Amino acid sequence: MTIAAIRLHHLVAPLPETIGNALIFFDRRETLLVEVVDSSGLSGWGETWAAPAAAAAIIEAHLARGVLRQDPAHLGRLWRGMCDAAGSDTQGTAMTAVAALDMAMHDLAARLQGVPLSTLLGGALRDRVPAYASGPFFKPDGHPYRDFEREAEGYLRAGFRAIKLRSGFRPADDAAMAIAIRRLMGAEGTLMLDFNQSYTPRAALAAAEAMGPAGLLWIEEPASPQDLAGYHMLSGQLRPALAGGETYGSAAEFKPFLDAACMDVLQPDIAICGGLSGVGRVVALAELYDRPVVPHVWGGTVNFHAALHLVATLPAHRAGGAVPFPFLEFDAGPNPLLDLAGRPVVNGDGTVSVPTGPGLGIEIRPEVLLPHTVSRREITA
Known part of the structure; x- marks a missing residue:
């Protein structure tokens, strides 16, 4: 053919x-x-x-x-x-x-x-992948965190056991919200946080230090994507892992951060970083440095399912959380493009099942x- x-x-x-x-x-x-x-x-x-x-x-x-x-x-x-x-x-x-x-x-x-895409990629190591709810999102015209607790409660009712918060408003408000969501989740929940490049490294440090009681697994994009010095400064002073790389177009962009030991979780986006072939090179590089890969997932159902199959093939890494890496990012905001082949289902244990049909396992x-x-x-x- x-x-x-x-x-x-x-x-x-x-x-x-x-x-x-x-x-x-x-x-x-x-x-x-x-x-x-x-x-x-x-x-x-x-x-x-x-x-x-x-x-x-x-x-x-x-x-x-x-x-x-x-x-x-x-x-x-x-x-x-x-x-x-x-x-x-x-x-x-x-x-x-x-x-x-x-x-x-x-x-x-x-x-x-x-065969399923995961088989083409070398074979699935798991048939269910732990997923984290990526949200809540800021809203304009008022305090951006005003609905966070209510929406996080909805994620937990839906079956999620891990949540990644958007943050970066003001350090004191950021810390208060992260600690509030930790209380909501309990000690066994997995909590991450994304600053979305919104702070200088020093401001990110001030916010992150105040979040100690939240018990974060990782802090994402605490500085601009190319700020190697900023990541290096933060990596020496923060307990949570540092994550990043969603904007990178090639594996080569990750290497300086790995060489400097200041990026702990690599987050290539399959839709940006050269597809599955390009991200496969990131996976190989991560294995050389013994770092987990957690793909960034945005867009619609195709990128979501490509990431689901990829994550099913990745090796496990224990990093102190309730479950080992890897995780699947599940966009928890309003997104009709995630519904094009039926809304993906979160199982009662906070995982998403890997499709067993040919290719992505979905029909559009x-x-x-x-x-x-x-x-x-x-x-x-």
Whole structure:
């Protein structure tokens, strides 16, 4: 079988209310779904939520011709060819375009073999993955934490046993909220926190030091992604692990932080960091340094399920929490794009089951995309 067509679905889903974090607010969810179709009509799906219109343009202008008429089983060769076609943009939008195509070809290759994506990636080590609720989110026009306790209670009722809070408003308020959620969860719950690059390292240190009673497993993006000195300063003074890397486009961007021993949890996003082929290199690098990988997950159901399969294959790391790494990030905010193949289910033990069907294990019907589609293009051989 060879690749006969590439379909680009640019989706936008308005939200019932504006939400965000300490850095940005947004009133919609947006992503690019990439459908790779083989000569028999079978489809594989990929996604990138970062700059979807620009990624679509790059696929159409630079990447498609190197993929069409090719065998999707040749994943490594095709990935290298796409990276060459991307040129020097190894950390920007071109790599998000590569990521979406690579993800789709992995899904298609697994479907052609009749196996789950996790099998194609080397085999699942677990059939259920511990998930953490990524939320609550800030809201404008009032105190941003005003609904956090109520929403966190909802996550716990839904079955989650781990929560990652958005933070970075004011150090005293940040600490008070983290401690309040810890009381709500009890001692056995797993609690993480994301500053979303909102503070200088010194301000992040002040907030984090006041959060001691919250018993955080990790603190995410306590400084800007390229601030190696800031991460290094914080790593020497904070007890929780430091996490980051969701904006990185390649494994090479993680290495300086690993060499400096100041990033404990690596968070590549499959939709940004060159797809499953690119993140596979991050996984290999992490194993050399004995660090856990917890993929950042944003966008829609395709990226979610790609991460679910990947996490199922990752080695366990014990880091003092109630359960060992790895975890799956589960976007707990309003997100119609996560419902395109049915809302993923959280089991009673706080895990998500790994699909056993071919590829991603989900089916996306064209009519489900139509209400959210703002543009659709098809590129043929």
